[in-house]
Amino acid sequence: MERLNSKLYVENCYIMRENERLRKKAELLKQENQQLLFQLKQKLSKTKKNPSGSNNDKNLCPSSSASGQS
Template sequence: MCYKERNKAMERLNSKLYVENCYIMKENERLRKKAELLNQENQQLLFQLKQRLSETKNPNGSNNDNDICSSSSASGKS
């Protein structure tokens, strides 16, 4: 195989890898956004669960918001 043929083959391979890399980056971004949405949903569900647990621990209706707030702020979320 001469130099020009080898060079063309390398250019084709490089182009193919470039397109594949672009696809992977788009898919990665899509998955990152989906993971963020799932994380937000999980945080909301956790908050609701903590509220329900707090209500069952305090059946007289007085919620202990300090417990919920302190555990939420410890995770970096509020």
């Protein structure tokens, strides 16, 4: 019984570490997503302010992203 408890304890520690790692990664992704959304909103507001057509959809994405590369 004690051996089983030890095994479960070790598994639990591993799961807690993995959860913490994933929590940190999720937080970084959330921050990146918020930054990208902010940049997109800025670009969209610039296009609305300049409706002459000089700003088109190609300006919304950097050239590397538009070509499918990141």
